[in-house]
Amino acid sequence: MASERRLRIKTLVMVLAMVVCANAGDLMLKRGMSQIGAVRLTPSGLAQAFRLTVASGTIWIAIFFLTGFMLSYMTVLSWADYSYVMPAGAFGYALLTLLAVVFLHESVSPRRWFGVVLICVGVLLVGQTKPRTTAVAGEAVA
Amino acid sequence: MMRVILALTVLILGSTGGEIAITHGMKATGEPARLRPLELLQFLGRAMRNGWFWAGVPLMALSFYSLLILLSWEPISLVIPASALSYVVGTLGAKYILGEQISTARWAGVLLVCAGVALVAAG
Numbered sequence: 479m480a481s482e483r484r485l486r487i488k489t490l491v492m493v494l495a496m497v498v499c500a501n502a503g504d505l506m507l508k509r510g511m512s513q514i515g516a517v518r519l520t521p522s523g524l525a526q527a528f529r530l531t532v533a534s535g536t537i538w539i540a541i542f543f544l545t546g547f548m549l550s551y552m553t554v555l556s557w558a559d560y561s562y563v564m565p566a567g568a569f570g571y572a573l574l575t576l577l578a579v580v581f582l583h584e585s586v587s588p589r590r591w592f593g594v595v596l597i598c599v600g601v602l603l604v605g606q607t608k609p610r611t612t613a614v615a616g617e618a619v620a
Numbered sequence: 621m622m623r624v625i626l627a628l629t630v631l632i633l634g635s636t637g638g639e640i641a642i643t644h645g646m647k648a649t650g651e652p653a654r655l656r657p658l659e660l661l662q663f664l665g666r667a668m669r670n671g672w673f674w675a676g677v678p679l680m681a682l683s684f685y686s687l688l689i690l691l692s693w694e695p696i697s698l699v700i701p702a703s704a705l706s707y708v709v710g711t712l713g714a715k716y717i718l719g720e721q722i723s724t725a726r727w728a729g730v731l732l733v734c735a736g737v738a739l740v741a742a743g
Contacts (some may be wrong), residue, residue: 482623488655494630509680516722523743526699549660549664552646552664552667553646553651553652553655553660553663555642555643555646555647556646556647556650556651556652556667557651559714559718559720560639560640560643560710560713560714560718560720561710561711561714561715561718561722561726562709562721563724564639564707564711564714565685565707565711565726565729565730565733568707568733568736568737571662571736571740571741572736572740575740581731587743589739589742589743590739590740590742590743592736592739593736593737593738593739593742594736594740595730595736595738596733596736597732597733597736597737597740598736599640599729599731599732600728600730600731600732600734600736601729601730602624602729603725603726603728603729603732604725604726604729604730604733605727605729606725607723607725608723611720611741612647612719612720612721618668
């Protein structure tokens with residue numbers, strides 16, 4: 479059972495890394511793109527947007543976090559079920575709402591709070607199932 | 621209306637199809653022996669040589685473009701809740717394509733997450 483516990487812990491750590499990287503990346507991307515301003519959908523507008531995004535430090539920080547998200551996502555999928563990781567990742571929506579309330583003092587509608595509660599209960603339910611139900615490269619399922 | 625449903629279908633099938641292909645590729649790659657930088661680099665190298673990984677990437681790009689197109693037609697408070705359906709579609713794909721065992725508790729969790737994401741995104 480020690481390996482089962484180890485599997486659970488490393489899956490949890492990777493899902494947390496995924497959620498943190500995805501949220502930090504999206505936040506930085508949003509900040510960077512707001513600095514650049516609305517993009518005009520013409521060849522010259524797109525070329526200018528490309529030059530500005532490549533030159534923006536904020537966009538590069540966003541790319542760094544989003545790459546971190548992709549790497550942790552790929553890594554966790556090498557051992558855990560897709561149907562385990564995918565809903566667990568939705569915890570990010572709940573986290574974003576909490577961060578918006580604590581740090582940005584945003585007001586949150588009762589409907590949105592209800593959604594956060596549903597996500598948390600759903601993630602807890604999925605979280606207590608077995609992270610892996612299929613055989614992994616050269617290993618049989620116990 | 622038709623074009624919104626079509627773009628939403630491409631969005632959902634593209635993202636779940638892409639993620640399922642990548643999951644299949646990663647399972648074939650096998651997990652890294654240890655979570656250290658060198659092992660992780662070798663692991664990524666193996667993953668990049670897997671055809672399923674490269675089958676997944678264009679599907680996810682296709683899904684991303686249909687998301688951008690949808691967002692230019694409809695408000696985000698409609699698009700994201702509707703795309704929360706991908707949790708259900710993804711779970712069906714995990715069961716029938718990847719052969720994962722979806723227990724009742726996992727199904728219940730997925731449905732709650734799906735409804736929760738829809739409510740949070742609707743604001």
